[in-house]
Amino acid sequence: MENSIIPISNFQLALTVILVLITGGISSVLKLGLLKSLIWGTIRTFVQLTLVGYALTYIFAINNLWLIIAIITLMCYIASRTAVKRTSNVPDYPTLLAFLSLLASTYLVGSIVVTLIISPDPWYSARIAIPIFGMILGNAMNGIALSLDRLYGEARSRTTEIEAMLAFGATPWEAIRDSVREAVRAGMTPTINSLMVVGLVSLPGMMTGQILGGADPSEAVRYQIVVMLMIAAAVAIGCLVLVGLSYKKLFNNDGALQPFYGVRP
């Protein structure tokens, strides 16, 4: 049993051009208009990942706690901007609340996983912490984008009911809580569904990577279980915090639904 990673040489890496040619061929034959994006995307993939590779090598070598915290916080910020941009229902949404909810979920769940479950030495090992936090963040980002979008979508489609609740004397929370519940559910559903099919439909990226890297599949599986459950927890926390912080923005100071979101007769 070969137990080491098979390195990809520069020449072998260059052979990936074959793959790009296939993709590009399909695009130009069918006139998909994707050729420019494909070339630009390919260049970016090479450049970005090469730089990240160098950066991670450097960061792992230094392994400074404050540098790790700074990097993870920056990653949270970029993720929150991406999440907010992706939500078509949400107008002028400030990144701050998304940032706060990602910080809360990522740091809480990530710290539990890194210090309690994996417990490397030193406990803040960059080689463990950065990939783990990154995986949590990527999934939490998708989750909060979905639930934020759903919250605003629900508030629009249920305007009549929400305003009727207010007219009965409900507080904003009482009037909106069904929509909040739907929003959190929407954010968590893909993660919960992935718990059902993991390993059956496809092998998760991290597990694949470990196996290609020469790890024993049964060891890789243990890591993958930790990863799946930590992602579920992080998505749940992220959605809950964000929707809990955001629902108030749908109402004005007097507790009435903001006019922009209301569809008037």
Add this chain to the structure above:
Amino acid sequence: MLFEFKNITYTLGNEGPRNIRVSGTLYNGEVLIVQGPSGAGKSTLFRILSRLQSGIGGEAFLQGKSWLQIPSSIWRANVHYLAQKPALFDGSVADNLAIPFAIRIRNSKALDVNRARELMERLLLPAQLWNQDARTLSGGEASRLAFIRAVLINPMVLLLDEPTAALDEPARQSMYQVLSEWLTTTDRAALLISHTDDYRQLEHLSFLNIKPLGGHERYGK
């Protein structure tokens, strides 16, 4: 004096916005008919008076107390806006009638089932609707359901936005009959938007005419 609003000012329309300023006074048992052409801002006035949106000026008083001194949820339960489009929630007709009683402001009260059933009968809704899915109701049934729910939460002032628009003549008469009986208890009054003059069977009427180009005019009872 039960309900009064002074110089309620709001803007209509984004292009060529126009300001509207209206005032009105209601004593116990009175009905103020709000008139004006479509788009004159009648519904907007009701929404402002029930604090579902903000105007740009003016003040309203319930039993002499300014709306600035009353929390919005308490105000809205007492100056209750019944929207033109009836709000239906998931569940049966009975569930829909019980919804206002699930919120904290009415923690000690439960839905008066006998009164609810009596009102349904008065408004010509068959008793077997009670357990029916509310989403299957016709437009006329839904608007009567919403009206019954508004009466059951027992506000002081009812803001009725074209409550009879979807009703046939017998249902319309029965609704006004229930409304005029409801108004005979003290500390109750209503404002009504109606495009027809089908409200003639109501008593103690006064009128407020909102004009589309900024002016307003009141004429007496």
